[in-house]
Amino acid sequence: MLTGRQKDILSFIQTEQRDKGVTPSTREIQRHFGFASQTSVMQYLDALERKGFLGRHARKARALITPVQKIRITDIPIYGQIPAGMSALTEQDVEGHVSLDSSTVNASKNGRTFALRVRGDSMIEAHILDGDIVILEDRKDAQSGDIVAALIDGETTLKRYVMDHGRPYLKAENPLFPNLIPARELRIQGVMVSLVRKQLSRARRKRG
């Protein structure tokens, strides 16, 4: 699709963007490739834009838009504990961040997306391990079978939401853990949409 030279130009723009944080100007591209004129650069930019590998804002400086930029990155906060529901999402409770493209997370526009670090093995039969980062979406319309984060006795727990004859309860995916039947209210904080596991390297692992 692209000429060898066109690929070079595009990859230079992307590399610069990554390293410097800013797309290069036509003159910078010119200098890097040893062109005697900017027009050469302009021709390449035209070609790249025509072929859809580049976006441009006319008459603006350094206004190239590379495919890398087009990827929608969602910056998801990881909460250690959510005490009082989604209303009190303070920076205080943030343990860290995960950033990933919104296409791999099924992130919808309306609901807020957040993450929890899993503690314990209560969901091990759903193949969710201690230390996993579970990404959830702030939705109230959980369906039976969904894995949800819910507020029980002031603690946030990750369980499978099951509707049994019109009565919902929280099912632990581990026979060693009890299911939770809510006394009155079941407060769902989010529905699991994705999971990220950081594989520990051999050195940091306890057992093989």
Added chain:
Amino acid sequence: MLTGRQKDILSFIQTEQRDKGVTPSTREIQRHFGFASQTSVMQYLDALERKGFLGRHARKARALITPVQKIRITDIPIYGQIPAGMSALTEQDVEGHVSLDSSTVNASKNGRTFALRVRGDSMIEAHILDGDIVILEDRKDAQSGDIVAALIDGETTLKRYVMDHGRPYLKAENPLFPNLIPARELRIQGVMVSLVRKQLSRARRKRG
């Protein structure tokens, strides 16, 4: 840490960056906030830079660097099949991409990072499911216990690499699958460093 107004400016810059793909110029910021002078903007930029919320390239146009940009995003190609080892990584075999910040992947500088979509349940006891995206690093120094992608009979498989009395073999984490003892050569293509699971929504799921 930041003044209310300073936060406004910063958030405007970030929003613009996201929507347009380019950081706004001082004049654009000026216009948006209704300042009669650019100097106001300059003062805010100075403050934001001083407090570490912004990076700047002196004397360059639209050369603001927001915290969002500073996150190192790794764009990882997902391969359906790796036929002949890491040398022949053509765009042909790319099934898609995952983008996530290099801090959650244990991405080292030297090795190339790539991903595979898992097929089958042979690693289910290592809690890796059919459809999961496994992120690997192109390393040759696999240690016993590491989960690796290896080339067996022209097919790439994901197995646990086990060294047994100086003899390596590939262990399936599912009693229904056989372990693979290499006839002569064991070609390791990568070592698993991370995992991403896209939770299917209720509608697209076959069984609860």
Added chain:
DNA sequence: GCGGGTAATGTTCGTTTGAACACGTTTACT
């Protein structure tokens, strides 16, 4: 050998843009 896409040069134009200077105003804390 003719046309058309690609590649490159040399030059000029007008705007966009960051930066600086001098000065005025409000807010908040001592």
Added chain:
DNA sequence: AGTAAACGTGTTCAAACGAACATTACCCGC
């Protein structure tokens, strides 16, 4: 009352920058 910091105006300058025009050369299929 004093003062420092944040906030704001008005103006000017030089550099950075995108864009355009005319011109030349190469390569490849027909």
